[in-house]
Amino acid sequence: MSKMIPKFVLMDEEGKEFNWTNLLGKYSVVYFYPKANTPGCTMEALDFSSLIDEFGGNIVGISPDTCNTIANFKSKKGLKVKLLADPEKQVAEKFGVLKDGKLIRSTFIVDPWGRIRREWVKVNVVGHAQEVLKEYRKIIAEDQELNESIILRRAYRGISNKPIPKEVLQKLIEAAHLAPSCMNKQPWRFIVANSKETLEKLHETLSGGNYWMKNAPAIIVVYTKDEFDCQLSNDRNYALFDTGMSVGMLLVQATQMGLVAHPVAGYDPVRVRELLKIDGTVITLIAVGYWGDFESLNEKHLQLEFSPRSRVQIDDIAKFL
Amino acid sequence: MSKMIPKFVLMDEEGKEFNWTNLLGKYSVVYFYPKANTPGCTMEALDFSSLIDEFGGNIVGISPDTCNTIANFKSKKGLKVKLLADPEKQVAEKFGVLKDGKLIRSTFIVDPWGRIRREWVKVNVVGHAQEVLKEYRKIIAEDQELNESIILRRAYRGISNKPIPKEVLQKLIEAAHLAPSCMNKQPWRFIVANSKETLEKLHETLSGGNYWMKNAPAIIVVYTKDEFDCQLSNDRNYALFDTGMSVGMLLVQATQMGLVAHPVAGYDPVRVRELLKIDGTVITLIAVGYWGDFESLNEKHLQLEFSPRSRVQIDDIAKFL
Numbered sequence: 298m299s300k301m302i303p304k305f306v307l308m309d310e311e312g313k314e315f316n317w318t319n320l321l322g323k324y325s326v327v328y329f330y331p332k333a334n335t336p337g338c339t340m341e342a343l344d345f346s347s348l349i350d351e352f353g354g355n356i357v358g359i360s361p362d363t364c365n366t367i368a369n370f371k372s373k374k375g376l377k378v379k380l381l382a383d384p385e386k387q388v389a390e391k392f393g394v395l396k397d398g399k400l401i402r403s404t405f406i407v408d409p410w411g412r413i414r415r416e417w418v419k420v421n422v423v424g425h426a427q428e429v430l431k432e433y434r435k436i437i438a439e440d441q442e443l444n445e446s447i448i449l450r451r452a453y454r455g456i457s458n459k460p461i462p463k464e465v466l467q468k469l470i471e472a473a474h475l476a477p478s479c480m481n482k483q484p485w486r487f488i489v490a491n492s493k494e495t496l497e498k499l500h501e502t503l504s505g506g507n508y509w510m511k512n513a514p515a516i517i518v519v520y521t522k523d524e525f526d527c528q529l530s531n532d533r534n535y536a537l538f539d540t541g542m543s544v545g546m547l548l549v550q551a552t553q554m555g556l557v558a559h560p561v562a563g564y565d566p567v568r569v570r571e572l573l574k575i576d577g578t579v580i581t582l583i584a585v586g587y588w589g590d591f592e593s594l595n596e597k598h599l600q601l602e603f604s605p606r607s608r609v610q611i612d613d614i615a616k617f618l
Numbered sequence: 619m620s621k622m623i624p625k626f627v628l629m630d631e632e633g634k635e636f637n638w639t640n641l642l643g644k645y646s647v648v649y650f651y652p653k654a655n656t657p658g659c660t661m662e663a664l665d666f667s668s669l670i671d672e673f674g675g676n677i678v679g680i681s682p683d684t685c686n687t688i689a690n691f692k693s694k695k696g697l698k699v700k701l702l703a704d705p706e707k708q709v710a711e712k713f714g715v716l717k718d719g720k721l722i723r724s725t726f727i728v729d730p731w732g733r734i735r736r737e738w739v740k741v742n743v744v745g746h747a748q749e750v751l752k753e754y755r756k757i758i759a760e761d762q763e764l765n766e767s768i769i770l771r772r773a774y775r776g777i778s779n780k781p782i783p784k785e786v787l788q789k790l791i792e793a794a795h796l797a798p799s800c801m802n803k804q805p806w807r808f809i810v811a812n813s814k815e816t817l818e819k820l821h822e823t824l825s826g827g828n829y830w831m832k833n834a835p836a837i838i839v840v841y842t843k844d845e846f847d848c849q850l851s852n853d854r855n856y857a858l859f860d861t862g863m864s865v866g867m868l869l870v871q872a873t874q875m876g877l878v879a880h881p882v883a884g885y886d887p888v889r890v891r892e893l894l895k896i897d898g899t900v901i902t903l904i905a906v907g908y909w910g911d912f913e914s915l916n917e918k919h920l921q922l923e924f925s926p927r928s929r930v931q932i933d934d935i936a937k938f939l
Contacts (some may be wrong), residue, residue: 322910409876531887545866555730566852589643
């Protein structure tokens with residue numbers, strides 16, 4: 298997991314409190330400099346100031362100076378960045394930019410969640426602001442792209458029988474378990490079949506068209522029950538919907554990890570329930586495995602494997618009002 | 619979107635066909651070298667061979683030599699990498715490593731989906747194999763982490779009223795529309811309320827506890843209908859489940875883009891249906907917006923905003939059999 302910014306409160310150049318939460322919800326730059334009014338720090342502050350609009354106004358400079366000093370620094374040099382006073386160097390320490398009590402010139406790009414997306418420690422100020430801007434724009438542009446795991450996820454069938462380590466399967470469940478649910482009721486239930494014995498029993502419940510699932514080293518049985526979740530007016534039973542969100546997370550996680558995760562409906566639910574002693578609705582079986590065994594597929598399925606994705610027009614499922 | 623490997627078939631050192639699909643389902647290295655048996659190409663091939671196990675056996679070297687030449691090269695030098703003959707340089711061209719008809723020494727790391735994750739063009743062979751291995755391991759390690767958008771997604775309420783560009787909202791719908799569904803029935807329907815008029819009407823349908831949603835620059839109304847999707851035996855109605863997967867994708871995409879997307883159940887579904895002339899089950903309203911306005915939250919909600927996440931133990935929702 299990426300590093301997150303530490304929690305802190307400091308005084309700004311106007312003597313007002315600046316809370317770490319002010320950094321949330323946008324992309325910002327936090328930079329540490331050793332001493333106001335020195336040549337290097339002035340150049341850095343002026344360079345950042347000249348690019349303030351490109352950074353959407355979100356640049357914060359922190360130094361061990363007092364409020365008075367930074368107020369003077371800001372007005373004398375005509376700076377446009379926000380300055381914070383950290384005379385005790387406590388925030389510098391939290392950011393890890395103190396060495397033997399001395400502040401090391403450093404810069405951080407912080408994203409809307411407070412995640413540190415890029416850091417420079419021991420900064421050379423010449424050309425630095427431009428370099429930070431380039432990286433800042435790159436990070437924002439990447440985040441605005443369609444998520445590649447969502448794009449790459451397909452209901453592939455060419456699953457090899459290569460075993461999946463248990464930790465990998467656990468990670469899929471962890472991801473699923475981070476989904477939201479009505480009143481946080483967490484109605485999703487998973488049985489991960491990864492033993493030869495359980496898999497063989499499940500194979501007998503599959504419809505003929507799902508022959509390819511017999512290769513999969515794991516099948517995740519997903520079930521839930523209306524009583525596990527909110528049951529609200531106007532047909533709003535949340536168990537299946539919330540379990541769907543949870544499986545959505547699982548599919549994204551699997552794709553990121555290089556695994557095919559293909560949910561199917563072609564199985565005998567009564568037999569699956571009996572077999573695994575499930576009290577609830579078995580809404581899907583997910584075949585999980587590494588891609589790349591195409592020899593076991595029939596001709597129709599082999600063709601589907603590399604065929605273009607098919608979806609109705611966006612206008613048929615969404616409108617803006 | 620990342621570049622994908624081109625489709626190709628070449629002959630290997632044993633005169634057997636090697637299909638581009640052989641690269642799928644695993645992390646591999648594809649490298650192009652100018653000429654077998656020359657000093658640089660020999661060194662590169664030997665260096666990669668010495669690390670073949672670290673790469674899981676998945677290294678493929680391609681050159682404009684003939685099958686006979688690469689067979690001889692491989693046996694004489696005791697190489698362990700797979701060699702492919704590309705005498706017409708057609709595959710080199712597809713990978714973009716020809717310049718004025720000359721092959722430029724290049725290396726690609728390919729992931730299980732055929733995505734090119736890293737490329738080196740104009741390679742200096744000294745230390746190259748080690749550098750590629752370092753990057754190869756880094757990519758695999760990153761992919762095995764829990765997805766950060768899934769971790770960072772929370773049902774935050776501190777949404778600011780900063781407007782969201784329409785293209786951004788469209789991207790959320792695009793992501794949602796890439797979800798799988800039973801028989802590809804795509805039962806999800808979205809009404810994106812982003813005009814003042816529609817938003818104000820929706821505000822009147824919200825329960826009191828959802829006062830914070832009035833700040834949101836967009837509310838996505840999600841609905842579906844059992845008839846839009848498979849209705850199978852044993853209570854398996856897929857409309858809500860598939861719509862849930864779709865919303866799961868939407869939430870991941872929103873988080874990646876730096877947006878809070880918070881699905882709620884606290885609204886009057888009858889009034890929402892009337893207002894938007896919806897024929898179906900309105901399963902959720904999703905408040906969408908940039909994070910960072912905490913002043914409008916009541917004390918309880920402000921505390922929840924930064925409280926630890928709460929989930930039942932994994933063992934309570936999953937077992938391995």
